[in-house]
Amino acid sequence: MSDFDLFRTTEDHEELREAVRSVAEGRIAPHAAEVDEKSAFPQEALDALVATDFHAPHIAEEYDGVGADALATCIVIEEVARVCASSSLIPAVNKLGTMPLILGASDEVKRRYLPEVAGGEAMFSYGLSEREAGSDTANMRSQAVPDGDGWVLNGQKSWITNAGVSKYYTVLAVTDPEGARGRNVSAFVLHADDEGFTLGEPERKLGIKGSPTRELFFDNVRVPGDRIVGAPGEGLKIALRTLDHTRVTIGAQAVGIAQGALDQAVAYVKERKQFGKHIAEFQGVQFMLADMAMKLETARQMVYVAAAKSERGDEDLPFYGAAAKCYASDAAMEITTDAVQLLGGAGYVKDFPLERMMRDAKITQIYEGTNQIQRMVMARQLLK
CATH class of the missing domain: 2.40.110.10 (Butyryl-CoA Dehydrogenase, subunit A, domain 2)
Structure with a gap:
């Protein structure tokens, strides 16, 4: 591998993205608004993810899983979160719940539980x-x-x-x-x-x-x-090591939510007309979009680098996992808020998914360690 390949996803990763996006848009997105409105578990999403082996892609082949690497798992979560954050918690929490076993359990315990999760019979x-x-x-x-x-x-x-x-x-x-x-x-x-x-x-x-x-x-x-x-x-040590790995998946979820919001905003400003022209032609709008895309791409690269470190088990993963989660979730909150602003009154109503995306983004700054805790983790690594 040359140094230039480090920041490029493989062909397999991009094929995976296309496959997950197809499932997400075809079988998950149509139910997202109703799932939010009714506070209903996204059963259609679970069924679709299990049918395509995207519900717990991180589980190794030796435990009957598909053995997706950390970056591939992040891509699955990102693409599902792009249309429905609630549904993206299926693969994310399956990883969170099983990661302590993967990191610390005996082989006997792993063999008892992981195949059932890999097969979609249990979460x-x-x-x-x-x-x-x-x-x-x-x-x-x-x-x-x-x-x-x-x-x-x-x-x-x-x-x-x-x-x-x-x-x-x-x-x-x-x-x-x-x-x-x-x-x-x-x-x-x-x-x-x-x-x-x-x-x-x-x-x-x-x-x-x-x-x-x-x-x-x-x-x-x-x-x-x-x-x-x-x-x-050993429980707390295993729990904190788990979070080093799974914070990266929350970063991926935040990136997915932000991407979904940016996609919606771009489509809207190209169609909406005011003062006799599309609002996409106004420099103020263009600058907002540019800033949103720049933050989003920075967040995505941080998450992907952290995912690579998670896969390798690098010593500096605690810093990179915290940084990716913290930056991506802050970016998602800013991007979804700006996306609502770009749609004006339309962004504030439930006819468009942006108000949902803005509400969904907030939790990424809070769970698996608040962003204040992430900053403490990062500082502790720097001061070691």
Whole structure:
């Protein structure tokens, strides 16, 4: 590979983009407005993604997956998010929920769960945040107490994406209350039908309304010992390593939302006439479009570089993953806001998808670590 190839996607990546775009435009986009309006899970999107193996493309071939690399997975998420952010959380959260297993679980645990996700029979969610432990994850209150050859889990988790539709959940809990903060947490796989495991009511959200977000409650949930992910005490380390990889996918989601908004804005200004000419002919509009496209392409390149680092497991991934997520989500918020502005009154009404895209973009600045936390991660890497 020459140095000049580093920033070019392969022919396979571009063929994948075309394939995903075709599925997204043909089978996901037609339902996006209704999914948002009714806060309904995008079942049509799930069916379409499973049928084409785009629902969990990151799972390796040895676990019956298609073995897509990190960049290919980002392209899938980006192209789905371009038409429906809620639907893009299907591949994104399947990766988030299973990444702790991929990074830290025994082969036996991987073989038990990953093929089911790869085959589309199950989805996987991720339970890290709590009411009082959002950005401060080490402050979590959920506890798992040893009991015979297993554990008994009590506590709750907040803001869990795809809760209620996922069959499995990677859940973090304190297993050594007297242990050193951050080294006293373990990770477990919970099943939706585990006794004592219940869900809160769906949250009523600003955006991504088609992706259910609910609390998880654990009331003396018995977890067999063979469902631990990694060794006791390794949970938080695995959870934070997971986020290094999956923040890149949120960057990809942000890029997709922003691209969808820019596409809509460009199409509109070429058609709309004021003062006797298309508004695309006004320099003020052209400058706005140029700035939007420039920010978008910068974000895309950052995400793709971070994805390559994720694939290789580079040491500087924590910086690049945080930077890509932070920059791309800030850019998506700016681009969607400007796209609404370019459509004027039309941008503000639900007849056009831009107000939805603007609402959907906001969450990318918040979840998987707020952008304030991303800046702390980056600074910590710089100051090491």
